[in-house]
Amino acid sequence: MKYDLSKKPTLGSQRTLKSFSEEMFELIKTKPFERITVREICAACNIPRATFYNYFDDKFDLLKYCWQVLATNIGVDDMPKIPNSKVFVQYFDDAYNFFSAHSSEVDSILLNNSLSSQLGDSFVNYFSGTIQTTVYKTLRGSIKKIPLQLLAEQYSNIIFVIFKWIFLEQNPTSKEQAHIYLRPFLNLDLDSPHHESF
Template identity: 50%
Template sequence: MKYDLTKKPTRGAQRTLDAFFTTMLDLLSKKSFEHISVHEICEISNFPRATFYNYFDDKYDLVDYCWHVLATEIQVDQVTKVSSERDLVVYFDRIYDLFEAKQALLKGILKNNDFSGTLVNSFVNYLKTVIQHIFYESLCYSKPEIPTQLMADHCSETVMLILEWIFLKQQPTTKDQAHQYLETLLG
């Protein structure tokens, strides 16, 4: 990503980033990613193309930024060690709540973008990477015969499988049912 996410943005930079973020998500809920242009993003955001290119390399870079902003709502900075995979329900709930809060946005995106297309795959892959990081950093796994990274990968794949089923494939499921799926799939 062109913009350095590790530094705190100025108020002006934050306003600009917020405008591009909001515009991109609004456009994604109205049309396919392939039909969105940088020109259109700039026109709706009311910023010149030069400003866009000060922050992003292209619309793919902007969409990665959008995924980053959404993923921060999982509160990765509040990762703590957990004692078992059962305690991963706390993190599952954070992610579930994010999907639930953004359900209208997800439905709009899925209405205009193919489930197996580039955009949805980019979202799923980005979020999967974030979840793998959370689980790797937080998992205190008591079985030394299974490497922590392997267990973190397994847990994140399982969590994403359940969330994709519920929210992206739009299978109505309560949080309690989702917990049951998680418990069954993780054993």
């Protein structure tokens, strides 16, 4: 992404970024991502194409930014602040609550964009990587006998596979039932002094 998100954005930049991301979310509810063009996005936002290219390299870059916005809305950045034993369930619950509240939008997007589409691949890659990074930060310093990267990958894969099965593959499941699915795969006693023998 051309725009540096690490610096505080101006009000104008905030409005521009919001306009582009909101329009992308609207468009992918109505048509496949492959058929969306930068020209169409800019026309819908009433913003010149030159301005689009000041912020993004292409529509894929904008899509990645949309996933960042989504991750912020879910609250991904807050996860490492809670105890290790609860971080995985809390992460899953926040995602579950967000996607349940926006189920009609998710259904519209999936109606036009399959999991094997460019949009589906982009979503899976972004969020599986984000979960893995969050899990890695959470476990850092608490694991002795298993390579941390290996454990982070295992936990993040479990969380994402169950999430994907419920929301993206559309298998309606209560949060309580989802916890039952998670429990056998995750060692939820990570704060235990015996955890290093996991």
